[in-house]
Amino acid sequence: MTRDSRQCPAVRIAGLRKSYRGRPAVDGFDLEVRRGETVGILGANGAGKTTTVELVAGLRRADAGRISVLGLDPVRDRAALRQVLGVQLQESQLHGALTVGELMDLYGSFYPAPRPRGELLELLELRAQERIRFEHLSGGQQQRVSVALAMIGRPRVLILDELTTGLDPAARRRMWRTLDTLRAEGVTILLVSHAMDEVERLCDRIVLLGAGRVLASGTPAEVAAAAGAATLEDAFVALTGDSPREQETPR
Amino acid sequence: MTAAQDASALTAPTGRPRRPGARALMMLARAEGKMIARDIAGLLTPFALPLLILLTSASGASRQEVVAGRTVLDLYVLPLVLVMVLAFVGVLNMPSFLAYYRKAGILRRLAVTPASPVLVLLAQALVSAVQAALGILAAAVVAALAFGANPPLHLWSALGALVLIAAAMYATGMIVAAVAPSPSAGVAIGLLGFLGLGALGGMFGGRDSLPGPLAEIGALLPFGAGVDALGAAWAGQPLPGQALVALAGAVVVGTVVAGALFRWE
Numbered sequence: 303m304t305r306d307s308r309q310c311p312a313v314r315i316a317g318l319r320k321s322y323r324g325r326p327a328v329d330g331f332d333l334e335v336r337r338g339e340t341v342g343i344l345g346a347n348g349a350g351k352t353t354t355v356e357l358v359a360g361l362r363r364a365d366a367g368r369i370s371v372l373g374l375d376p377v378r379d380r381a382a383l384r385q386v387l388g389v390q391l392q393e394s395q396l397h398g399a400l401t402v403g404e405l406m407d408l409y410g411s412f413y414p415a416p417r418p419r420g421e422l423l424e425l426l427e428l429r430a431q432e433r434i435r436f437e438h439l440s441g442g443q444q445q446r447v448s449v450a451l452a453m454i455g456r457p458r459v460l461i462l463d464e465l466t467t468g469l470d471p472a473a474r475r476r477m478w479r480t481l482d483t484l485r486a487e488g489v490t491i492l493l494v495s496h497a498m499d500e501v502e503r504l505c506d507r508i509v510l511l512g513a514g515r516v517l518a519s520g521t522p523a524e525v526a527a528a529a530g531a532a533t534l535e536d537a538f539v540a541l542t543g544d545s546p547r548e549q550e551t552p553r
Numbered sequence: 554m555t556a557a558q559d560a561s562a563l564t565a566p567t568g569r570p571r572r573p574g575a576r577a578l579m580m581l582a583r584a585e586g587k588m589i590a591r592d593i594a595g596l597l598t599p600f601a602l603p604l605l606i607l608l609t610s611a612s613g614a615s616r617q618e619v620v621a622g623r624t625v626l627d628l629y630v631l632p633l634v635l636v637m638v639l640a641f642v643g644v645l646n647m648p649s650f651l652a653y654y655r656k657a658g659i660l661r662r663l664a665v666t667p668a669s670p671v672l673v674l675l676a677q678a679l680v681s682a683v684q685a686a687l688g689i690l691a692a693a694v695v696a697a698l699a700f701g702a703n704p705p706l707h708l709w710s711a712l713g714a715l716v717l718i719a720a721a722m723y724a725t726g727m728i729v730a731a732v733a734p735s736p737s738a739g740v741a742i743g744l745l746g747f748l749g750l751g752a753l754g755g756m757f758g759g760r761d762s763l764p765g766p767l768a769e770i771g772a773l774l775p776f777g778a779g780v781d782a783l784g785a786a787w788a789g790q791p792l793p794g795q796a797l798v799a800l801a802g803a804v805v806v807g808t809v810v811a812g813a814l815f816r817w818e
Contacts, residue, residue, distance in 0.1 A: 359665050360665075361661070361664060361665065381572060381667065384665070384666060384667040385667055387665070389665040391658070391661065391662060391665065393658055393661075395657035395658045395659055395662065396659065396662060397584060397588060397659060398657075399587065399588045399591045399592065400584055400587065400588065404584065404587065407580065408580050408581065408584045409666060411573065411576055411577045411580040411581075412573045412577050412666045412667045412668040413573075413666075413667060455666070455667070
């Protein structure tokens, strides 16, 4: 391994563009995320957040620009990337008739050295649900299972899209503690969120998107200060012209 | 060292990305099997309908000898029932599952793991094969024990024909899975396909009762061709070339069309 490849950023995005039927969803997006950093991606609905993370995860092909995750191209190096990337998608389901334990065994079988089932059950506080079918879980429990499966392959980079949408306050805080554990392990996290308190609590830096472009970036305090706002939520409203709470979509 | 090797070295000590192999496939097949087993209607329907046809048709058919000690039951009814099992599993059940997986985002979720969604197709094929084998076994045992049905005179030809029919039905089902925009559409198109193939293949009273052109078309479709091939194996005759070409053609056409139209999302 060369000195350069060890030191390359966890995620590097340059000049990223993606359009749907001629309408730009991501329009010249640049971002560099250091290893071990947690970066929040914020923006109104349709700002290009989910498209961006789908491009990073290799679920879509960019029209232009470059993406590199730990030095890997999401499309060309797909097989290698899947080994080091964990993804919790905003809109996806799991096999509903399988129990939590069975899902963990199934997804664990896809990786060379998965986290043990017991460790994940403890970490996500799912021990009591181990033998319950996924379709019978509450929304919050299903969300925790999704995160557990995103973590199961010991990813070096983790993408979390709408991590805590629909969770009650206690469940959100439990989820934040889980992320603290991952951050302590040095996992790089890309967090898509509408919750200002969440990104302030978890993220080293944030990127605020509008119409596929970066409107502001920096630490939450820097973004608020640059917008001349007292809080990040005020900055969001000032920069996007919309309230983040109105953006939240029920699951 | 390349970037790919660098990244994989973070998790895989061998230095090369390890693709999920036989163990992942078996785990996925086991999961698919559990899902089917936990859906009682889905589990029993492929067995129930063919067995019902067998029970209502076998009694009279088992007394009419046609050739070499083989009866109407052996040469027409049992082949029809076995092809029904394969058509039910391949054309109706499998596409419904895939359409549901696509709609629910399960394929999309799998696409971000090292397991390619192609693994899902293989697992589905394995589970469908087991389900079809159990259905065929159940029909054959009931036919033999309750109605004195005889084994095929050319056993290996019959087994080969069953494999080819299964492949043809699965390929046809893949077309359904590829074009169905939703799970309910998958069931509707699959049911239409199953009944259409069955009607032209002699499921409702034999192909002889169909108008000539329709009977000829039916003989070229997987259901009718399958019944002809199995009937020949039971009678100890060579498998008819037309039926083999029709079945092989269905495999090729189904694979090509589904490959061109199939989408994971």
